[in-house]
Amino acid sequence: MSTRSLNKVQLIGNLTRDPELKYTPAGTGVCTFGLATNREWTDSSGQKQEGAEFHRIVAWGKLGEICSQLMSKGRKVYVEGRLQTRAWKSQDGADRQVTEVVIDEMILLDAPKGDREGGYETHYSSDDAVSPIADVTAAEEVFNPDAEEKTSKTKKEDKSEEVDEIPF
Numbered sequence: 001m002s003t004r005s006l007n008k009v010q011l012i013g014n015l016t017r018d019p020e021l022k023y024t025p026a027g028t029g030v031c032t033f034g035l036a037t038n039r040e041w042t043d044s045s046g047q048k049q050e051g052a053e054f055h056r057i058v059a060w061g062k063l064g065e066i067c068s069q070l071m072s073k074g075r076k077v078y079v080e081g082r083l084q085t086r087a088w089k090s091q092d093g094a095d096r097q098v099t100e101v102v103i104d105e106m107i108l109l110d111a112p113k114g115d116r117e118g119g120y121e122t123h124y125s126s127d128d129a130v131s132p133i134a135d136v137t138a139a140e141e142v143f144n145p146d147a148e149e150k151t152s153k154t155k156k157e158d159k160s161e162e163v164d165e166i167p168f
Contacts, residue, residue: 057079075109076110
């Protein structure tokens with residue numbers, strides 16, 4: 001019997017750049033963008049300190065397409081998802097690694113530019129049954145700037161079964 005674990009990330013921050021939408025060879029949309037989160041604290045000498053963390057966010061399928069259409073640099077957003085670390089070898093043979101937040105929920109927390117009315121909040125979630133890493137090769141082609149040109153091979157789409165209930 002395996003033990004339970006939890007991989008969940010919730011962030012509220014501002015986009016550091018406009019979202020970038022690409023498509024895998026299988027036609028699945030994938031959107032990436034940067035998110036900055038800030039924090040303040042008082043150090044041991046009583047001085048107020050500020051810091052920022054920068055996160056790479058990935059949204060797949062319909063949610064990715066929505067993110068690319070509605071979001072822009074500077075917008076405040078809530079995202080929820082999971083951490084994922086990927087590793088690959090670059091063209092020069094160096095080992096590369098990146099940790100990303102793969103989201104399945106997104107809520108816009110501010111009004112679009114030019115809209116001065118407050119209270120703007122829109123919630124989006126991924127309803128797609130597409131596995132985010134259905135085709136690892138395809139994902140590396142999208143995200144890995146060091147990846148070599150791949151010959152045109154037939155890519156297999158993920159045919160994984162949906163699990164309605166988890167037997168715990």
